[in-house]
Amino acid sequence: MKHIVFNSAGIGSWATGMRVAEKYGTDNIIQLFTDTKKLNDNHPHRGEDDDAYRFLREGAALIGGNLEWVSAGKDIWRTFEDSRYMGNSRVDPCSRILKREMARKWIEDHFKPEEVTLYIGIDWTEAHRAVKNKRFWEPYNVEFPMMDAPYMTKEEMCQWSESLGLKRPRLYDLGFAHNNCGGFCVKAGLGQFYTLLKTMPERYAYHEQKQEELFAVLGKRVPFLRQTINGKLRYLSLKEYREQIEEIERKNEDVACQIDLFDIGGCGCFGDVDDIVEKVITA
Numbered sequence: 001m002k003h004i005v006f007n008s009a010g011i012g013s014w015a016t017g018m019r020v021a022e023k024y025g026t027d028n029i030i031q032l033f034t035d036t037k038k039l040n041d042n043h044p045h046r047g048e049d050d051d052a053y054r055f056l057r058e059g060a061a062l063i064g065g066n067l068e069w070v071s072a073g074k075d076i077w078r079t080f081e082d083s084r085y086m087g088n089s090r091v092d093p094c095s096r097i098l099k100r101e102m103a104r105k106w107i108e109d110h111f112k113p114e115e116v117t118l119y120i121g122i123d124w125t126e127a128h129r130a131v132k133n134k135r136f137w138e139p140y141n142v143e144f145p146m147m148d149a150p151y152m153t154k155e156e157m158c159q160w161s162e163s164l165g166l167k168r169p170r171l172y173d174l175g176f177a178h179n180n181c182g183g184f185c186v187k188a189g190l191g192q193f194y195t196l197l198k199t200m201p202e203r204y205a206y207h208e209q210k211q212e213e214l215f216a217v218l219g220k221r222v223p224f225l226r227q228t229i230n231g232k233l234r235y236l237s238l239k240e241y242r243e244q245i246e247e248i249e250r251k252n253e254d255v256a257c258q259i260d261l262f263d264i265g266g267c268g269c270f271g272d273v274d275d276i277v278e279k280v281i282t283a
């Protein structure tokens with residue numbers, strides 16, 4: 001029996017791999033990493049944060065077994081262009097094409113369902129995601145070791161890795177809750193994009209420009225950032241959001257009083273599977 005751990009370069013999947021290795025040994029472990037970066041293209045803001053690759057390689061070495069590195073050969077903005085769809089918190093062509101479909105194809109090409117168990121880094125706070133994932137990966141069996149006791153917080157997982165000499169991903173130190181897509185995510189909220197703007201303005205500018213280019217290709221503006229003001233929901237582009245923040249700051253007003261910086265959103269490429277949405281966008 002092979003044990004395939006979906007390694008996303010985040011602390012949750014690292015801890016998952018460690019628990020699998022502790023239980024079964026490392027002889028039959030495969031860590032499967034699905035890259036969101038175009039291979040052979042080192043644009044500094046495309047795909048994952050450079051430090052995510054450091055954490056992935058060093059963390060994979062601590063876990064043991066083989067690290068399989070697969071890529072669709074395109075980045076998230078290309079998937080939106082190809083799908084003619086701006087991803088959002090409900091429909092995510094990026095993680096479907098670059099993550100879930102790549103992973104499923106690789107697994108189906110190499111193993112029958114009875115030959116492997118899959119492992120995803122969902123933890124005890126995300127039980128609702130586990131049920132959907134069980135159904136999504138059928139007929140393969142999928143397990144979630146971080147849902148089991150002893151229950152660990154993300155901080156405790158980071159302390160575990162650092163006790164072994166593996167420094168936590170730098171994005172966590174910058175205030176991001178996830179180590180995906182370099183701090184960007186179409187499922188993220190106003191708070192995460194504020195952090196992105198303040199900690200890596202050049203990366204924010206890169207994505208702002210890519211979004212404007214996509215709107216031009218689509219012939220319509222379909223932003224994904226959601227903001228509720230006086231009970232009314234509106235959608236705003238990265239450009240509009242940046243300009244709103246700049247206007248607040250220009251007036252020397254407090255951003256936290258006007259924007260919900262606790263709106264982090266829910267980023268989870270493997271965790272957020274939804275059968276209905278998956279069917280609609282693959283039709």
Ligand code: SF4
Pocket residue numbers: 036076087092094095098180181184185186187267268269
């Ligand atoms: S982190 Fe967000 S933007 Fe990146 S692939 Fe996953 S869902 Fe898409």
